[in-house]
Amino acid sequence: MAKGITKRAQDYSQWYIDVVRKAELAEHSPVKGCMVIRPTGYGIWEKIQQHLDRMFKETGHVNAYFPMFIPESFLKKEAEHVEGFAPECAVVTHGGGKKLEEPLVVRPTSETIIWSTYKNWINSYRDLPLLINQWANVCRWEMRTRLFLRTTEFLWQEGHTAHATHEEAEEETMKMVRVYQRFAEDYMAMPVFVGRKTDSEKFAGALHTYCIEAMMQDGKALQAGTSHHLGQNFAKAFDVKFQDADKELKYVHATSWGVSTRLIGGMIMTHSDDNGLVIPPRLAPMPVVFVPIWRSDEQMDLVVGKAREITKDWDPLFYRIDDRDQYKPGYKFNEWELKGVPIRIEIGPRDVEQNTVVVVRRDTGEKIPMPMEGLREKLEALLEKIQQNLFTLAKQRMDENLHTVDSYDEYKQQVGKGGFFRVFLDHENPEVEAKLQEDTRSTVRCIPFDAPEEEGPCMISGKICKNRVIAAQSY
């Protein structure tokens, strides 16, 4: 495997870029910071969309679309929101050859344009809850970019809901972060911590933010999805009121939640190895590739013909027969491994004679001889096994790199090596968080939901805290 990709700790960034490039997922565009998603990468995004969209609809949401341009004044209506987003906004000042009366902001997120519209849609408690999602692109002018993880423009989904009560909005916020958790774990095979963001890390304009945090192979954290309880902040800023059953006029309660193409970056850094990309079966646009092996033209007809015969009733999106004549089998083996296809099937003259094929797992490299009969069912079962195995491996890695630390000295020593740290930290004190970040370049990733109850002194200030938080360096 001399031509593979080497995953050394100090070269982790380079390794990541190599996987993205060599698997032909994406590349930088001529416009700095923007990304061209190639067909292979976009196919994975389509699978993510497909599963998530279904989960949203199962929980009562519908899709809609709102404009990309937002009048600058809209953004300014919610004070915290504008403060949080203004520095990273792209602004359009000219149109039709003339200077615009009011500049248009290219959406960094759509709360403002959506709430200015919801105002017209909501009059009565009978209009609630309003449960809408949109698939869109957004633009954030970040200083430093990295393919999939942080690009100037990126694709995402953003849900925006309106509710009659605080409790109902809270329930929605929690429900959606759990949907993200389920998606990450069951579809991406990526275990996550679920919890609440600290006040300094929460969404600009939210009461609080829930999130899922995943651990990459270098031990760094990746925020993989967020769900915000917006309270009545946007309803008040955009004057969205409804008349309740008790005849009172009330402001609605809002939530918003989103995940982005960053998930693809998370997938890469969770599963890929030195031979390239590893795609969890449920996200694989093409789960199975046949590599026929032949010597002569007659053998080629025989072997390729047999592969076509086996697959004649199969879903064409499930597999591909790689009958390209210009490459040798060894080349194809490596190429499909680089591109992360979960299962490769080798079929040669010997196999045809014995009515068997050789099935090769991308996750373990294991070669399994299988009879041609009932192959499709066996492959489905194996894909499920691979999916489970990838999750188990990632979960093991996360558990192994989860540390419980009480002394700040020890934390400072350990945190640079990667991993998540369960620590007592007075996250209600912004100075403590600021010191943590300055000393260690790490942050509180979340205050986890599913953690045992514990009490202890903050490792920086000594103040007694009711729960441990998860701290780590992050992307």
Added chain:
RNA sequence: CGGGGCGUAGCGCAGCCCGGUUAGCGCGCCUGCUUUGGGAGCAGGAGGUCCCGAGUUCGAAUCUCGGCGCCCCGACCA
């Protein structure tokens, strides 16, 4: 915006310090033959604004000055 590195064929790079044949190598590409169960071999071939500009010199990819662009590491963030 700070600190480091780079810019030479489609891609990856050597050459530069110490100026001097026709600017070279690997991959890829084209042609032919042999190959095909883990990245094929041989032979022939195409492909260059040496980032841009100015200067020094008989002579610049190489030295000097100025510019532009990219990558990495920080501050900011999904």
